[in-house]
Amino acid sequence: MPVDDEPVRSRVVVFGSINSDVTVMVDTVPADGETVLASAGRRGLGGKGANQAVAAARAGAPVAFVGAVGDDPEGRELVRRLGDAGVETAGIRLKDDQTGLAVVIVSADGENRIAVVPGANGLLDAADGAVVGDLLRDVDALVVQGELPVAATAAAIAAGVARGSRVIVNLAPVADVGPLLALADPLVVNEGELAAVAQIEVSSVADLRRHVGALSGIARSLVVTLGGEGAVVIRDGALTHIPAVAAPVVRDTTGAGDALVGVLAARLAGGDTLVDATRQAVRCASATVTAVGAAESYPDFLALLRESQVCAS
Secondary structure, three states, rough: OHHHHHOOOOOOEEOOOOOEEEEOOOOOOOOOOOOOOOOOOOOOOOOOOHHHHHHHHHOOOOOEEEEEEEEOOHHHHHHHHHHHOOOEEEEEEOOOOOOOEEEEOOOOOOOOOEEEEEEEHHHHHHHHHHHHHHOOOOOOOEOOOOOOOHHHHHHHHHHHHHHHHHEEOOHHHHHHOOHHHHHHEEEEEEEHHHHHHHHOOOOOOHHHHHOHHHOOOOOOOOEEEEEEHOOEEEEEOEEEEEOOOOOOOOOOOOOOHEEEEHHHHHHHHHOOOHHHHHHHHHHHHHHHHHOOOOOOOOOOOOHHHHHHHHHHH
């Protein structure tokens, strides 16, 4: 078959944040005015966008990342690490500020508390977001989050829609992108983020079932993550519950939600239905909590998914 006749392989383009994560492990989180000794500490690649890009790559998708770092050693190191993870980095811009920094405190139960200095991420603007359109084709999937300036995120969504790409919006943290939110396919949020977006309080699958009619109009489709209850998919007025997969041990939940979004994007770009893609994404996200850290702690998701298919057959 001539090369020109070969099917074009879909890829994932992530427009998002990239940070240097400083993670410290403590038995108990310090109270006001208290100093505690950490049992371990590490510095690594982080930021919601970078985490999601690495997750998509480890799920087998071709991935390009668009974001910003400072012209400093930390930024150069993060770009190198992202490239080593199999992510295309040509879309990363240099900005006149320090590279983003996140301090992550992880307690003995694996839960985290995070403070972020946006740095270069905070200087991305609408022009940067619009450039995303130059990378996209109609067969691609675009992923955005809420960590960047709203104007930049909104411009990226508009560019993705104009290109005919599938736009996956992870509204974490919540940002007001206006009527563009209705074009998300899917919108991915947790219970707290959903409450802020839809003004509806939910804490269980039963709550979501009661409000499925109202929730169906928020976006083209909706994925709500529910922690230990897994996730719910809402599309065309129908609700599907995807139960969680229990992890043998929970060491650090940092980046688990980002892993879900990245794998979800990879599977959607690969042709899965939204329900099937979410099911695989929930499985992969559960596997991340057994190791400390975010992007660089992610396992080979593609191998994990292949193994699960063999076991199910």
